[in-house]
Structures are given as C-alpha cells and as structure tokens.
Amino acid sequence: MSSAKSTSANEERPAQERPNLERPHPAGGAQASSLQSHQKAPARMPGEPQAGMPALQVTRTYLEMRDRSELRGAKLDDPLIRIVEQCDCPIELFRFLYVEVGKNYHWVDRLPWTDEQITDYLTQPEISLWLMTYADETAGYFELRKCEDGSTEIAYFGLIGNFIGRGLGKHLLTCAVEQAWADGTNCVWLHTCTLDDAASMPNYLKRGFRPFKTENYEVAIESQAAQQHGSPP
Template sequence: MGEQVIWYLEMRDPDAHRARALPKTLNVVECEIPQFELNRFLYRLIGASWQWDEKLKGDQDAWRAMIESDAHRTFVAYDRGAIAGYFELYRPDGINVEILYFGLVAEFIGRGLGAGLLSHAIDQAWRWAGTERVWLHTCSLDHPAALENYQKRGFTIYDEEIAPC
C-alpha cells in the first residue's frame, strides 16, 4: 500500500481571492433542487480519474442526507451543453464553507477552464451569507496542477498529513 500527501488549504478573507474570469464558454448552474443521483453521477464522472470512490462505498443514506440538507449546494458547469465540471459547497456550521468536491470532466482538462471555475466556486462560497472562511483539501493523487491552482487563487496551506492510499 502506498502513501499520499493530503494538504488542507484555507482562505480567511475574500480579498485574498486572486480571481480568474469564468471562461465565456462555461455556463455554471446551481442545482437548487437537490438530486442525490445527480451528485452520485457527477462524483463518478469527474472522480473516476482521481480514485474518488470513498463516497460510493460509504453510507448512502448519510450522503443523501448531506446533499439534501440546507448546508449543501451543488453547481454544474456546462460547455456548449456538455457537462464540463462541477463543484459542491458544504457549510454545516454556518460559517466555514468547504469546497467539498471540485473538478473537470477528463475531456475538458487542459482547456484553461479550471482557474475560472475555481474562482467561481470561491465567489459562490463567499457570497453565501455568513461565510467567514473557505477551505478545502487536496492530495498528491489529484491532478498535478490542482495544488498550484488553489494556491494561485489565494488559498494557503494550514495543515499537511501523510496517509495510506
């Protein structure tokens, strides 16, 4: 069994956000009516390349309850009608927004969409009334440019750990 590095990153001030414009080809839509099966689909579609499988093996009822709670929001990015990526925001305590999942569909990686979509996710997190902090975690199994993208947008690492993978 190998090891992975997990980085925890945060942004405590919206002015720290070094935004990139959302690419003109992307249309980002919030799924205002929670649909658990849509989230499962997006998780598999985007996560397949990055070994996202934890949620698929876990308690499906707990996952559904989280998605259907008022503390959870889902956004889908479309490029000319095709799903290009998505992100989920989760704020169970009312002040700390986690960018729970963020990613692009494999066919859309390398087209210059990630920085703008991440900026849109950060903007949505800060626009959520009451937000005091935005955070996320990533790991060494993620896309090689992921950590750098998060840091370029203004996130700073506040913790790091080594874990089995």
C-alpha cells in the first residue's frame, strides 16, 4: 500500500477500510532487540529540568512488537467509533490534540512549536496522524512515524479525559498497530513512562507488546496552569 502522505490534500482515509489490512509482513528476524536497532530517537521526549524547578525521577520503558501475529486485538463493536487519517491536519487540531491528550502527563516538548514548525513536521512523508471520534466528538488520536531501519514508532497515542475508562484505549491501540503493519514495517514500537496513565502499560502488554529497554531520567515539574488548554477547533 502506498504511504500515508501519497493521498491528496484534505482526503481522509478511514482506518477500517484498508484493503490490505491483513496482509502479513516479515518479522524483524535476527535484528537486535535494543533501542539501537531503531535508528531514530523517540519522537516524544521530556523537558529538561531547569534551575530552580523541582525535578521528578521518571522511568521510561520501551516496548516492541516484532510480528503482526503477536497483536492481541481488542476492538469494540460500536458504530459510533470512527478513526480517520488527517492527511491535511489543521494546525489548530494538531495543537488541540497534543494539549488535551497530554496535559495531565507532562507533554510539553511541542508546546512552543510555531505554526511553521507544525507544518514542516506534518508534511514529512514518514509521519501520519489519525483522529478518533466518538459520536462525532473528538476522542483521541495516534501518530505513526516510520524510522530509517524500517520500523514504525507509535510516537503519540492517547484519549481526551472524558473518554478514558470506556474501553476506547484498547480499540485505538489495536487500530494503531494494525495500521502500522498495513503500511509496511518490520517492527512496531513505542515507549511509555511513569508519568503516563496507569492503564497505559497494562494496555500495551495485553495487546502483545514486550518491553526491551528501561531508563531513568529527571523531568522538570511544571504547573498545569502554565500549559494552555485548547478548545476544539
């Protein structure tokens, strides 16, 4: 299947209508199961502690899936759920999703991005962003990033607050993994940390991801008031 960015501007590509969604792809084989096997650093990185700001010790865990047969999907049979690629994602929507999904989990690295930076990022051919709506209301999203070694990172993934705890997370993650394999990859990987929602790690493990690396770091603690909460565009 052609890459996500080959579709025309403003075209939406429904995640559930890919004709080759179940076409198998080869596993990673003998490739080393380490962070070094993924040629790029993760897209989502924390802010560095600054002088005078309290710091928190955080553990980051990297997880991977090396064959699509390892996916233990958990989709909901709910016609109100829709997941659609944003091939020409509006800047306002990009900001809204980042802020609203990440505001409780210390997602801060993209808050200073200018309109130009967002546009430059979204037009990279290796990036695709998928929006989940529930009953036509924005519920969450995931972002896929193809890496130079042929792997795919689920770079961003999450739900907006009032949609958490309703089983939508396992559905969204299942669709993200299916999409990564459908677009062609030798490995799907992601990372989570102890700042994320407590349900994140169990969801990843239940879907078939396996941890392959952990690391500890310090992150600056910022006031929630310092983050501008978005409103639906």
